[in-house]
Amino acid sequence: MKNNKMVPTDAPTIDSLSLWIDRSKCNIIDKRLLSETQTYYIETDEYGDIQPNKPIVIQTEDKTITIRISHKELGAREYVIFTIPAKLLQEKYFEGITKYNIEYIYNAFMSMEIVKCDAHTFLNSIVNDIDICKNIYIEEPTTFDKLTKNIETIVKKPLANRFAKQQNKGIELNTRQRATYKKPYAKFYFKEIELQTKSKKFKEIHLQEYNVKNLIRYEATIKNSKIKKTLSEKNIIPAFKTLHELLEIPNEKLNPFITWSLNQYTKSNIMESQEKTELTPTEIVIQTLLKKLIEKEDETSEEIIYEAIQSIKKDDKNTEQKGRQRMKQLFKKISKNLQEKDEEIRRIMRTDKDMKHIYKSLGLEI
Numbered sequence: 001m002k003n004n005k006m007v008p009t010d011a012p013t014i015d016s017l018s019l020w021i022d023r024s025k026c027n028i029i030d031k032r033l034l035s036e037t038q039t040y041y042i043e044t045d046e047y048g049d050i051q052p053n054k055p056i057v058i059q060t061e062d063k064t065i066t067i068r069i070s071h072k073e074l075g076a077r078e079y080v081i082f083t084i085p086a087k088l089l090q091e092k093y094f095e096g097i098t099k100y101n102i103e104y105i106y107n108a109f110m111s112m113e114i115v116k117c118d119a120h121t122f123l124n125s126i127v128n129d130i131d132i133c134k135n136i137y138i139e140e141p142t143t144f145d146k147l148t149k150n151i152e153t154i155v156k157k158p159l160a161n162r163f164a165k166q167q168n169k170g171i172e173l174n175t176r177q178r179a180t181y182k183k184p185y186a187k188f189y190f191k192e193i194e195l196q197t198k199s200k201k202f203k204e205i206h207l208q209e210y211n212v213k214n215l216i217r218y219e220a221t222i223k224n225s226k227i228k229k230t231l232s233e234k235n236i237i238p239a240f241k242t243l244h245e246l247l248e249i250p251n252e253k254l255n256p257f258i259t260w261s262l263n264q265y266t267k268s269n270i271m272e273s274q275e276k277t278e279l280t281p282t283e284i285v286i287q288t289l290l291k292k293l294i295e296k297e298d299e300t301s302e303e304i305i306y307e308a309i310q311s312i313k314k315d316d317k318n319t320e321q322k323g324r325q326r327m328k329q330l331f332k333k334i335s336k337n338l339q340e341k342d343e344e345i346r347r348i349m350r351t352d353k354d355m356k357h358i359y360k361s362l363g364l365e366i
């Protein structure tokens with residue numbers, strides 16, 4: 001199968017969320033969800049302390065699904081909490097979680113025979129910990145390194161954590177646990193690398209038709225109900241509490257949240273980064289003129305340099321020879337640099353184009 005189908009990049013999508021369902025409206029089939037646990041030490045034939053009930057974690061094809069019971073506090077309602085990843089959608093993964101595919105997700109959870117509830121309850125339950133993502137294609141892979149370095153320079157540790165691992169690279173802003181309204185959890189990562197390593201099996205089974213070359217992703221999290229309320233009061237996103245209400249929001253209306261979340265960290269221009277050069281200002285001017293001459297004239301750089309050197313004439317032949325030799329060395333240095341930098345210049349132009357494209361995709365001002 002040809003991998004020529006492009007990943008949608010026009011609007012953000014919902015990559016994952018946590019669904020909080022009132023326990024009183026559920027039928028718990030798998031009693032492990034309710035059971036306390038106790039460690040047994042085989043070598044000593046002894047038992048450890050009794051622990052509260054633990055989540056049921058299902059991990060297949062690089063997707064993790066967690067189902068747990070919220071720990072009950074005095075006077076608080078108990079919830080069954082589902083962690084729902086978009087990877088449950090398999091071939092429709094890049095659509096994100098929508099009102100058009102939520103029935104498939106509901107049926108998938110019910111078929112696990114862990115917890116049962118009706119579709120109305122499922123749709124009208126509370127949503128939290130919502131990951132909103134935006135996919136972006138770039139032309140030059142080094143653009144991503146420039147982007148994350150610039151963000152790291154602006155944001156700095158401990159809020160910025162730039163990483164480069166075998167399975168992925170990118171930058172995290174804050175942590176999921178410490179996220180607040182003013183400093184949400186967000187990250188950039190190289191989606192192509194993740195799909196070729198950590199999620200390779202998932203890609204090979206479900207996403208073969210997609211072209212993911214040079215695909216990067218920005219992702220930001222709406223952590224809880226308090227943050228949801230503040231975001232809607234600030235007109236950053238429409239108001240919602242339940243899964244149904246969230247899925248009624250058109251994807252394009254999630255764009256302001258994407259822009260706002262990154263602006264919480266990068267008030268200054270993350271495009272700013274000057275390329276270094278080993279040439280002096282005078283040499284750079286000469287190099288620029290030489291490049292323009294080559295482009296306009298039907299001559300090579302060697303021919304132009306030879307003519308320029310021969311134009312040096314002095315009454316004293318010794319002075320003339322020394323002058324020509326100095327200029328020959330200077331032009332040789334500049335010409336070599338020009339040849340080496342030609343591809344570098346094209347790379348810089350591709351990078352600048354990419355950075356402008358990233359800015360536009362995320363709704364940022366250049």
